[in-house]
Amino acid sequence: MSDEARDFYYHTPFYEDHRYGTSATGFSFSLNNSPLSIPNSSSPDHEPQAFDPCSYMSFTESLNGSSDYNTLARAFGLSPSSPEPLSGVKIEQSPAVDAGSETAVTPNSSASSSSNEAGGDEGSNKGKKDRQQKESVDDGGESSKQGSKSKKKSEKGEREPRFAFMTKSEVDHLEDGYRWRKYGQKAVKNSPFPRSYYRCTTQKCGVKKRVERSFQDPSVVITTYEGQHNHPLPATLRGNLGGMLMPPSMVAPPAGFPQDFMVQMPSSAVYNYHGTGGMSSFYPQNGSGTSPLHQQQFQISDYGLLQDMVPSMFLKQEQ
DNA sequence: CGAGTTTGACCAGCGC
DNA sequence: GCGCTGGTCAAACTCG
Secondary structure (H helix, E strand, O other): OHHHHHOOEEOOOOOOOOEOOEOOOOEOEEEOOEEEOOOOOOOOOOOOOOOOHHHHOOHHHHHHOOOOHHHHHHHOOOOOOOOOOOOOOOOOOOOOOOHHHHHHHOOOOOOOOOOOHHHHHHHHHHHHHHHHHHHHHHHOOOOOOHHHHHHHOOOOOOOOOEEEEEEEOOOOOOOOOOOEEEEEEEEOOOOOOEEEEEEEOOOOOOOEEEEEEOOOOOOEEEEEEEOOOOOOOOHHHHHHHOOOOOOHHHOOOOOOOOOEEEEEOOOOOEEEEEEOOOOEEEEEOOOOOOOOOOOOOOOOOOOHHHHHHOOOOOEEOOO
């Protein structure tokens, strides 16, 4: 499918042994027990495989477009060997999408992935496309609501890169520096918690995000970003960021926000976040839990959105 | 009054 | 074909 071919996407999990080493200033990544370290010039006295995410990139930057998804991908050990510059990274399940390459990348695949998140997006795009067409017909193609639609349907199958992570928080909608407008909420199957849909309020910015709570652990909020911001952070909030490495939702922890949160990227990668108000860092969890700052962990076993959205951090570049 | 939220409706994809 | 589910729209409503 052209759509898939045009995007980057995550492959469903299957790598059961991703291991993330950790240090106070960074983390390493290994694939199938093969350490995959990312150079770090700022943390020489840490484990060799460690690197300083802060000096490497930041989620915020990534979302802001100042750092591309390729960087993000690299930072997390994604698409480690991709030679060509990536133009985007996408979280989505790869249903049948190229089963061929998928198998190639995921030897143990067995996976689940029941998901339809990716498909859902496609669907939504199409849905809107249709809708827009209808409306266009109704008002001669100048529907006032067009605004939002024009972008999404925009180029029909074109899907935005997605990035999902989990955070341990008591508030559903975490502050991330950007302004969001909620445009929908839906009950999620098999979950007592609804999923909320947000869109960046900045004009021309088509970034969206979905927020929902894990039904397995209500204290965990699953946030999925879709697209990249094409504008800077609101000035008023920018100061709080300082380009620190933290998940988009964590950029500006609200008052009362738990100082620790964890982010789980791929199937078994668990990141812990320890914020101290002023400085914050990501602390990926490693098997031995050596990080002194480890606060909380969370293992995704296999469920709904996460399963679908964050099956693993493996990306694949389109061909 | 503008911006954001709520909520019911609509629609498409998917599985059976 | 039908029902379920996810995603979005948009009118009504709330809030500052």
